[in-house]
Amino acid sequence: xxxxFVTGGAGFIGSNYxxxxxxxxxxxxxxxxxxxxxxxxxxxxxxxVSDSDNYTFIKGDVCDKNLLQMVFAxxxxxxxxxxxxxxxxxxxxxxxxxxxxxxxxxxxxxxNTAKDSWYSGGSFKEGxxxxxxxxxxxxxxxxxxxxxxxxxxxxxxxxYSASKASADxxxxxxxxxxxxxxxxxxxxxxxxxxxxxxxxxxxxxxxALHGKNLPVYGLGLNVRDWLYVDDHARAVDIVTxxxxxxxxxxxxxxxxxxxxxxxxxLIEKLSELLPDSDKRKKTLSKDLITYVEDRKGHDLRYAxxxxxxxxxxxxxxxTMFSEGIVKTIKWYLDNSEWLKNVTSxxxxxxxxxxxxxxxxx
Ligand code: NAD
Ligand code: TYD
Numbered sequence: 001x002x003x004x005f006v007t008g009g010a011g012f013i014g015s016n017y018x019x020x021x022x023x024x025x026x027x028x029x030x031x032x033x034x035x036x037x038x039x040x041x042x043x044x045x046x047x048x049v050s051d052s053d054n055y056t057f058i059k060g061d062v063c064d065k066n067l068l069q070m071v072f073a074x075x076x077x078x079x080x081x082x083x084x085x086x087x088x089x090x091x092x093x094x095x096x097x098x099x100x101x102x103x104x105x106x107x108x109x110x111x112n113t114a115k116d117s118w119y120s121g122g123s124f125k126e127g128x129x130x131x132x133x134x135x136x137x138x139x140x141x142x143x144x145x146x147x148x149x150x151x152x153x154x155x156x157x158x159x160y161s162a163s164k165a166s167a168d169x170x171x172x173x174x175x176x177x178x179x180x181x182x183x184x185x186x187x188x189x190x191x192x193x194x195x196x197x198x199x200x201x202x203x204x205x206x207x208a209l210h211g212k213n214l215p216v217y218g219l220g221l222n223v224r225d226w227l228y229v230d231d232h233a234r235a236v237d238i239v240t241x242x243x244x245x246x247x248x249x250x251x252x253x254x255x256x257x258x259x260x261x262x263x264x265x266l267i268e269k270l271s272e273l274l275p276d277s278d279k280r281k282k283t284l285s286k287d288l289i290t291y292v293e294d295r296k297g298h299d300l301r302y303a304x305x306x307x308x309x310x311x312x313x314x315x316x317x318x319t320m321f322s323e324g325i326v327k328t329i330k331w332y333l334d335n336s337e338w339l340k341n342v343t344s345x346x347x348x349x350x351x352x353x354x355x356x357x358x359x360x361x
Contacts, residue, residue: 001030002030002078003029003031003078003079004021004030004032004077005072005075005079005081006032006083007035007081007082007110008082008083009034009046009083010046011035011040011084011087012194012229013083013229014033014084015045016229016232017232017236018033019233020230021233030055032058032071032075032077033055034060035057035059035060036059036062038086039196039346040088040196043057061106062082062109062110063102064109068113069116069117072116078128079129080129080130080131081131081133081236081240082130082132082133083133084102085102085163085164086098086160087160089158089160091160092159096159096163100163103163103167104166107132107167107171111130111170111174111180114128114180115174115178115180118180119178124179124180129181129182129240130180130182130183131184131239132183132184132185134164134167134168134184135187136186136187136302136304137299137302138154138155138165138186139152139155139302140154140155140156140299141155141157142300142302143301144301148186149250149307149308150248150249150308157297168248171184172184182245183244183248183249184249185249186251187227188225188226188302188303190226190228191324191325192229192328193229193328193331193332196342200259201266201325201328205328208267208284209270209280209284209332209333209336210280211283211284214289214290216260216292217259217294218291218294218295220259220260220291221260222259222300223258223302223303224256227253228253228319228324228328230318231319232251234318235251236251238314249309250305250306250308252306253316254304254306256301257321264286266325267284267289269326269329273326273330
């Protein structure tokens with residue numbers, strides 16, 4: 001019986017990961033979800049599992065040393081899976097300090113708490129592992145060709161990616177200094193259910209359903225490498241079980257797409273999926289696409305070389321983009337209450353700050 005301490009489990013990837021793990025392992029594992037419930041955290045993402053005996057939620061900040069020490073003292077934690085972060089590049093450009101606090105200081109506090117709890121008599125207890133969920137964005141921006149490999153030098157270019165790269169270096173330092181059992185995963189852009197509608201795909205779906213403009217940055221020619229969130233969850237599980245301590249594993253499925261192509265696909269699929277009787281279909285049109293001012297320092301292209309995790313750990317992506325994007329759009333159509341809940345409150349204010357109020361009312 002292994003106990004997983006999952007940070008940020010109420011967010012997009014963390015909640016999908018918890019669903020994936022509880023479905024796969026059932027009562028063989030215990031999951032403690034530790035999350036501060038920021039604007040991006042939503043316990044509604046976990047309502048299907050919240051009554052399970054082997055699932056516990058603790059509201060807490062990863063910077064809260066005392067609370068973390070207490071939780072580690074009270075529970076026999078085997079694995080730390082660290083998802084919690086400030087995760088949105090645009091927010092990091094407007095307000096970088098919280099990114100440094102949560103992503104860098106939070107990682108330092110969590111790492112050290114795990115180390116102190118797991119280190120005894122000059123070595124680490126058996127069967128422990130700390131997994132740092134990082135991002136391909138730490139490698140910077142690619143030109144038209146090439147891929148990020150694990151030995152690509154770090155070249156973070158946004159305050160978000162700089163904070164994630166700093167956290168990665170702390171994790172590496174704990175391996176080099178203490179031989180702490182760690183892995184770092186660096187995944188490409190994820191899509192799927194429960195993603196907060198500030199990121200490209202859910203933002204465009206939400207706006208399109210409301211007949212609102214679709215704000216494409218610059219010329220829409222930037223490229224991202226998209227992976228269905230369950231494939232990421234499965235990769236994190238495989239790395240936890242089989243990853244060689246101290247190693248970095250890139251995760252991606254060779255699915256590069258230009259932003260403008262993604263937006264066009266979303267409009268096409270939405271119009272196929274919405275019945276003619278649905279009034280939201282009437283305002284759905286490519287005319288909603290609005291080219292807006294480019295993101296500052298906008299990374300041109302991300303693309304992962306996933307050979308290491310495929311060859312050494314036997315992971316491969318299972319969900320094709322054509323299938324995953326339809327599943328995702330259907331999920332947003334079937335969960336309009338979820339969308340309504342997460343876009344109430346501060347969302348409209350945030351949106352106005354971001355886009356000057358010209359896009360969504
Ligand atoms: P998210 O923004 O949807 O969720 C983040 C979660 O962390 C939320 O539940 C939030 O409440 C929680 N959190 C924030 N600050 C906290 C704090 N101080 N203490 C405790 N909890 C806190 O993010 P996501 O998209 O699910 O990303 C999860 C992780 O995966 C992040 O570390 C991110 O860098 C990484 N990642 C994301 C992507 C992607 O495409 N979204 C790709 C690769 C890697
Ligand atoms: P995003 O989902 O924020 O992820 P990231 O910046 O971490 O890759 O953005 C994905 C791409 O979509 C990125 O090139 C920026 C672009 N984008 C838009 O064109 N319009 C938008 O409204 C958003 C949120 C993103």
